[in-house]
Amino acid sequence: MRSCSALGHALTTMGAGLLLTGCLGSVPVPLNGFNQQLEQAGNSREPALSDSWLAVISGRGGREQVLLLNLARQRPVPLPNLNRPDAQPLSVAVDNAGEHLAVVRQLEGRTELVLYRRSLGTVELLPMQPPGVPRQVSLRADGRELAVQVSRNGLWQVDLIQLR
Amino acid sequence: MPLLLSSLVSGCDASWVSFSRRSAGGTGLLDAGSRQDPALSGNGQWLATVIERNGRLSLLLQHQPDGRVVPLRQIRGHQPHSSPTLSWNGRYVAALVQQGNQRLAVIEDRASGRLHRLTLPGERIPVRLSLAPDGQRLAVELMQEGQRRVELLDLTNLLEPDRPAGQAVGEQGR
Numbered sequence: 001m002r003s004c005s006a007l008g009h010a011l012t013t014m015g016a017g018l019l020l021t022g023c024l025g026s027v028p029v030p031l032n033g034f035n036q037q038l039e040q041a042g043n044s045r046e047p048a049l050s051d052s053w054l055a056v057i058s059g060r061g062g063r064e065q066v067l068l069l070n071l072a073r074q075r076p077v078p079l080p081n082l083n084r085p086d087a088q089p090l091s092v093a094v095d096n097a098g099e100h101l102a103v104v105r106q107l108e109g110r111t112e113l114v115l116y117r118r119s120l121g122t123v124e125l126l127p128m129q130p131p132g133v134p135r136q137v138s139l140r141a142d143g144r145e146l147a148v149q150v151s152r153n154g155l156w157q158v159d160l161i162q163l164r
Numbered sequence: 165m166p167l168l169l170s171s172l173v174s175g176c177d178a179s180w181v182s183f184s185r186r187s188a189g190g191t192g193l194l195d196a197g198s199r200q201d202p203a204l205s206g207n208g209q210w211l212a213t214v215i216e217r218n219g220r221l222s223l224l225l226q227h228q229p230d231g232r233v234v235p236l237r238q239i240r241g242h243q244p245h246s247s248p249t250l251s252w253n254g255r256y257v258a259a260l261v262q263q264g265n266q267r268l269a270v271i272e273d274r275a276s277g278r279l280h281r282l283t284l285p286g287e288r289i290p291v292r293l294s295l296a297p298d299g300q301r302l303a304v305e306l307m308q309e310g311q312r313r314v315e316l317l318d319l320t321n322l323l324e325p326d327r328p329a330g331q332a333v334g335e336q337g338r
Binding site for chain 1: 184186197198199200201202203204207208211213228252282291292293294295296297298300301302303304305311312313314315316317318319321322
């Protein structure tokens with residue numbers, strides 16, 4: 001393991017960019033074209049990746065929104081009715097088809113979990129029961145289940161929600 | 165290991181979605197009171213969360229829905245753990261771990277037992293990870309001087325695809 005670390009340090013010193021080191025000696029390839037497109041959107045955080053889509057929270061100057069990018073076309077797609085100027089997204093997840101997005105957002109003083117269906121442009125609230133404050137969300141690739149981190153009585157819990 | 169289900173079922177007035185819910189339930193660990201950072205595998209058969217174990221944030225991988233805990237032999241140690249993410253069948257488990265004063269992104273291949281280690285140049289600190297279900301790409305949120313930026317990496321030269329059983333190469337979800 002020590003020799004692997006030494007290799008990683010040497011490669012890093014050479015300015016080779018983001019490197020994967022380890023005993024396999026393989027290096028991942030940064031997708032520079034895509035990354036440059038993403039950089040144009042400003043800061044980005046909270047990535048959620050499917051085989052064909054990347055969802056992030058991106059923005060400039062303090063205003064952030066959910067962005068969904070098609071990996072093959074290297075550009076964002078419209079998300080009608082999802083992003084609101086008075087909402088602050090906190091976490092996002094996307095299914096493999098890029099059809100459903102689960103979003104945790106702050107809106108009008110409350111934190112809520114919503115499910116967005118892209119083909120219909122609909123946003124549905126998924127209330128926390130028992131009541132709690134959602135924070136981090138993960139969506140199963142087929143969009144039929146999500147896991148959400150919820151704060152209840154000062155404790156973090158994880159709820160699994162089956163979607164039909 | 166039984167999963168302690170708090171099976172409350174809820175209807176929804178929404179026009180196109182109905183749902184039922186349950187708690188992710190027990191971890192099998194007496195001192196695991198809090199859990200966070202959930203990640204489902206693509207097929208929904210695996211759930212990764214971060215729990216507090218002996219005062220340290222540790223990654224827990226559980227089969228669903230029975231809650232059976234599966235050891236992560238390569239990732240264990242190097243706490244605190246954060247930001248777990250899984251491939252389709254749960255073969256690959258990616259997470260952020262601590263090594264000395266460094267945050268590292270790692271990928272454990274549960275089929276081969278190998279650990280792939282990511283190191284970042286300069287001052288960039290990995291904050292969050294997201295692995296594509298087929299394990300062929302990784303999105304990394306990086307922080308440098310207060311700025312956050314997501315970068316996408318191609319892993320095709322590193323990891324075999326982890327796709328649904330019976331799915332042909334090139335027949336990915338679109």
